[in-house]
Amino acid sequence: MKPQRMRITHELVSAYNMLDKMHVLRAKRASAETMSRFHTDEYVHFLSKVTYETWEELTYHGSRFLVGDDNPAFEGIFEFCSISAGGSLAAAQRLASGATDIAINWAGGLHHAKKREASGFCYINDIVLAILELLRSVPRVLYIDIDCHHGDGVEEAFYTTDRVMTCSFHKFGEYFPGTGTLEDRGRSRGRGYAVNVPLKDGITDESFKSVFEPIIGKIIEVFRPSAIVHQCGADSLAGDRLGCFNLTMQGHANCVQYVRSFNIPLILLGGGGYTVKNVARAWAYETACALGIEGEIDPNLPWNEYFEWFGPRYRLEVVPNNMDDVNVKEGSLDKVRETVLKNLSELPPAPSVGLQEVPKESVGKHLGLTHDDDEEQMDELDERLAQHTRFVYGLQNKRSELAELASDHSDDDQDFQSDESSSSWRHRGSRVSRSNPRNGRKRMSVVTNQYFDVPRINGDDHTHDHHKRHAGPTPKRRFFHSAARWDSQLERVLVEYDNTAMPRLSVGDVMTMGRRDPDTIEEDEMDVDEEGEEEE
Structure with a gap:
């Protein structure tokens, strides 16, 4: 893979x-917000921060997100996912627009x-x-x-x-x-x-x-x-x-x-x-x-x-x-x-669907709560990945020259590595399959086609309790990038447009004014609702 x-x-x-x-289209990478159209926020956030060193802690010892040996955490996992998903999304957008x-x-x-x-x-x-x-x-x-x-x-x-x-x-x-x-x-x-x-x-x-x-x-x-x-x-x-x-x-x-x-x-x-x-x-x-x-x-x-x-x-x-x-x-x-x-x-005729125009931008982008500087960040990432790829292939070529490999040795080496990897996975899979079945949840390995047990996460689970005792308080997480932030002392939302701080407004105020300049909004419109009562 x-x-x-x-x-x-x-x-x-x-x-x-x-x-x-x-x-040939150079597709834009899928953002975390885009991936969450199907996947949960917690899972997307996990992929964005997991590393080989932290996967055991973040998965509650292999019981969440990455279960079993088939899905290891590796360097660049989120970048790989964003590139793969971004390509399929771009294909769907081109088809939907009639461009291809x-x-x-x-x-x-x-x-x-x-x-x-x-x-x-x-x-x-x-x-x-x-x-x-x-x-x-x-x-x-x-x-x-x-x-x-x-x-x-x-x-x-x-x-x-x-x-x-x-x-x-x-x-x-x-x-x-x-x-x-x-x-x-x-x-x-x-x-x-x-x-x-x-x-x-x-x-x-x-x-x-x-x-x-x-x-x-x-x-x-x-x-x-x-x-x-x-x-x-x-x-x-x-x-x-x-x-x-x-x-x-x-x-x-x-x-x-x-x-x-x-x-x-x-x-x-x-x-x-x-x-x-x-x-x-x-x-x-x-x-x-x-x-x-x-x-x-x-x-x-x-x-x-x-x-x-x-x-x-x-x-x-x-x-x-x-x-x-x-x-x-x-x-x-x-x-x-x-x-x-x-x-x-036996199926009925093709179901009819009432379609209507769908906005092309999200609510956050329409209100100005998300930055639109993804293109520059993607270009930087492309350059770093390309540089890393050239470095890796350079090492491979140098190793090949020094070893004076035969023309068909590449296939043999791949076979050996794959067999060795498969053997290692089979060993680990068989070990996992002998785990205590008292927790009841099972998964199957794509490599060994054998079932293995996965510990459940609940209030009585020993693994989860051990993690809670040693991990300390769970920090607050921000899944998606936004120009709005919550001020816990003032209990208000602070929004920035082009690095210029806006007046401190509530979420309701932001939704009411849309993208208008706050200075143009009358004081009565911001502080009093239609019935004359003060907003919370």
Whole structure:
């Protein structure tokens, strides 16, 4: 899940001269306030301050926010989340404004993140944020997920609404996250608008196509989406480290080609994928599918910065392996397809939605309570991250030159590191799974697919009491940047415009006057309400 996956993909797209055929947008990073449209303030604030040294204290010894070993705290975690979410939000905004018909953010697609908790390598759910942005302008959105793991975070977010239909094709049965059965169809108004297609090991291109196209075709016929968000998780490819499907690059990309054929505004997002060279191949080819030039792509890879990663064949392909397709052997695929199509045929016509114009700016920005200097801060951050990236790659190149590595040694080294990391995680996961089950809350590891116990936080919890005794009083937190601050002595709100202090006003006064100059407001208007009584 390292950002290097997107870097290699970008290099491959550039080597095929596809960048000239599209508009490359430098998206603005998502702010903490923007992330809180779905996630809780406490969780976003936690991500902005957590470090590797403080994660145990801030998570109450691993019982909140970052549960288990799948979601470690690392340097730059908040910056990574803001970049990933910012790309998906920018894609949604471009689609909603009509500026484009297809938008791509291969750094997005982190579908496991929950409202107040990270899960399955996902910290911020950029998909939910993008869909919420689309719903400001369109009545209905279809979400399609072909990641090997169930898109539980997105399904959970829209489980009770009929404005978003979620459809996930995933492995089910002793496999992370352990959700996504045929019976999980939504609740209340969302009943029937959560579609799950549970699959088994070894599904091939033909089998996947036989279930994907009929179901998606029926969904589009019944639901009539105004926009589609397509998560293209690449861990469903053959040979993936954590996946168990047997799809080739063409079989995976066929989903993108089929969805594109409906000519509905489309967002393509990344997701899982843990054999990096295959991930880059698939996403580069699917970029060509979005552009409609997949027939012009040379299967022999052009020279690029990461050319040696793609050895020994150096071709744009992901070949199948010799896995058995359990779906066909046991005859479960036909039953799943028939059940899903039957459920879809019982749905009522596409729900209508009364839309109205949605303001483009927040209330805080309209009242002048938030600063609009994000662009300069983003530029500074870009420069620092770019400098750090050049430094890291410089060290890697120097190390390679000194060691005189062979052209294919890069892949071997990655395999060794990944195997070592996986082995370490399995060891830790097995240790956690033997913890005391008296607390009752369980989670599943995306690496080991084993359940482990998570201590509950309540008044009687020993861990929580120990933390409260040693952590001292909890300081007051300010989640979002604002020009307004509370003066505890005067018990008034102080607001600054352009570093000039305003008169001390209450929140009601600020809401009343809007962005007007306080000197122009009559004294009676500020001190007395319509009935002549003094304000509190």
